[in-house]
Amino acid sequence: MRYSGFRVIKEALTGHKGWKPVWHDPTPQADYDYIIVGGGGHGLATAYYLAKEFGQARIAVLEKGYLGGGNVGRNTTIIRSNYLLDGNEPFYEFSLKLWEGLEQDFNYNAMVSQRGIINLIHTDAQRDAFTRRANAMIMHGADAEILSREDVRKLYPWLNFDNSRFPIKGAIAQRRGGTVRHDAVAWGYARGADMRGVDLIQNCEVTGMRIENGRILGVETNRGFIGAKKVGVAVAGSSSKVMAHAGMRLPIESHVLQAFVSEGLKPLIDGVMTFGAGHFYVSQSDKGGLVFGGDIDGYNSYAQRGNLPVIEDVAEGGMALMPAIGRVRLLRAWGGIMDMSMDGSPIIDKTHVEGLYFNGGWCYGGFKATPASGWCFAHLLAKDEPHKTATAYRFDRFLKGRMIDEKGQGATPNLH
Amino acid sequence: MIIHHPILGPRDAQEFVYLGDESLIDRPDGMTAGIEAFHDYAYNRDNPAGAHRELWYHEQGDRSWLVVTRNTVTHEITKVELARDVARAKGRTK
């Protein structure tokens, strides 16, 4: 079923009786050419592009819970391509370009909103660093601008410009950045994959891998063994658990990241704003709620909830920047499990097991990567070689000293 | 989270800085271990869902390093030791 304005009018006139479930609920077949483990954004996008762009068939996505119940439905929906390093920026810019055409491509309203993002500047040194970053972005075909203090004041006159510790001196802006309705991304990819014959199998947890003579034969699940020629794992925070079935120890720690939504307010913030120095970032949803967050809690965690100290820290950052929100009430708080890698950058690579591929290490920034991650993982699965924007996302970069460490923090996942 | 410091008693986890897996105590000898072993030590982790032995530093306290045994699924802390004692029990001299 294609969605269109005509269709909406037709359904309105006929009592909305023609809408159907947008994907099937198939029972698993005995074997597939491709199994994608994980029905989050990345797994669903991978299946979609495998079928659509790489002409592959006999594909299944195995999801232990329900589609989109993981981080893809828990994030703060920010998309951007404002990275500094060569290993990252072409990939994230590829992703942003895919976002720009996504809704037409999969015929689904994902509310892609290029409302712009600014990252605040407080010192001369920071302005120098952000100017360098802006230049790197422009050289890779992205857009970037440096805003003065007065430019920021025009956007948001009610910010606290004269905080004694972090006065606002300007910002780096990417106008093509913005937000996307996160659930709709999962649903749009799921529907698109289902329409192209992909089996989306929910309540199907991978509990083991059958590997013989260094080759994968398939996966054990709570619904029995399912054979596959190739298995691609995209399970975000569960990466270490699932890859342990293949005897692998990963350069990843799982950490909890929290996010928050306030009660609905009148329009206050047009775009996305980050106050990195104060561990706070914010945007406003179309329903009016302030959507905001800050740092990860900082200790290994598989609990999808965090602790009070980070809530306090985020609230303090918010108050330092926007004293006007002091009496706004918090509506909801939640957490998701991040696959924090050792250099803060992801991995899309083959493994030592033939036919087994891995996609993970997305840290707190994998939502914006969803389209490119799916595309590049599908490319790797179909052609056995990395997509040109993802050549640096290799496991062996740690051994070879080719880390992609945007922050220069070293092997400390909780600081990336 | 409350960490029951072996010397100072119950302390708020906010007073501490988190480093990571206790295995970071077992640094191989950089001169003899070889690059693979050092790579494994520096970059790879078990990252278990369940009991995890991990290093916390009491920065806003007595500056001691602790080995905390904590469940990563429930956040429950079941054991706290001085990292010094753990390292010595493993045969380390400092």
Ligand SMILES: Cc1cc2nc3c(=O)[nH]c(=O)nc-3n(C[C@H](O)[C@H](O)[C@H](O)COP(=O)(O)OP(=O)(O)OC[C@H]3O[C@@H](n4cnc5c(N)ncnc54)[C@H](O)[C@@H]3O)c2cc1C
């Ligand atoms: C609070 C929060 C805010 C964030 N904000 C942003 C942001 O603003 N911008 C941004 O770019 N990124 C953000 N992120 C990060 C982003 O959400 C993630 O990096 C990204 O969603 C991870 O990829 P995914 O969608 O495939 O993960 P998920 O949706 O988590 O998908 C993984 C799936 O694998 C399934 N799975 C796990 N184990 C198994 C198994 N054994 N068998 C079968 N299935 C299994 C899980 O159930 C899950 O559905 C945020 C994350 C959080 C938690």
